[in-house]
Amino acid sequence: MTRNTSVKSYERLFKTELLKAPGVRINYEPVRLPILEDRELGHAYTPDFVLPTLYADGKIIVIEPHGAPFVTPVYLDKVARAKDLYNLYLVLASDVEKVEIERKFGLRISDYVDDYWYVPNPKYSKAHSRTDVEAIIHHRIDGLLSVARPGENYLGYLDTAARFYTALAQKDKTALEGLLRPAAA
Secondary structure, eight states: OOOOOOOOHHHHHHHHHHHHSTTOOOEESOOOEEEEETTEEEEEEOOSEEEEEEEETTEEEEEEEOOTTOOOHHHHHHHHHHHHHHTEEEEEEESSOHHHHHHHHTOOGGGTOSEEEEOOOTTTOSSOOHHHHHHHHHHHHHHHHHHOEEOSOTHHHHHHHHHHHHHHHTTOHHHHHHHHSOOOO
């Protein structure tokens, strides 16, 4: 795992289980992905866990643990834009049941993310111990890995794409030319 930063407690549960998964490489918040809005830089999205050497449905796998009350239509729109722009297979994990979010906001989660995992937060759930939650996460990761395919390290692609979209929005011709010029042999 790269980037030695503080991992929030809910995210730490995912980190622990991802590190246990055989052959899985993870990067925690490895890159900030700018999102273009009408050809201007808008919000940015920093994926929590990128699995840079695995893909699903031809997309880079990202796991985003995001607890209540932070799953909102604005947040879902932001991650959906990043998902589409950067070709991400986005797994949103939350301690809020999918049906509750859909009912509350009148939307369908599947319009925003590729997969949704309900994972209780043991910090707030009396019905689920930490061990129970770890087992749920482990099961979800196993299911994801059963459809994942190995590939090259896609982290470089994400970094280059982020720099490309930033240069494009800023109309930085020199930066764009540098990104589009083939590397010297």
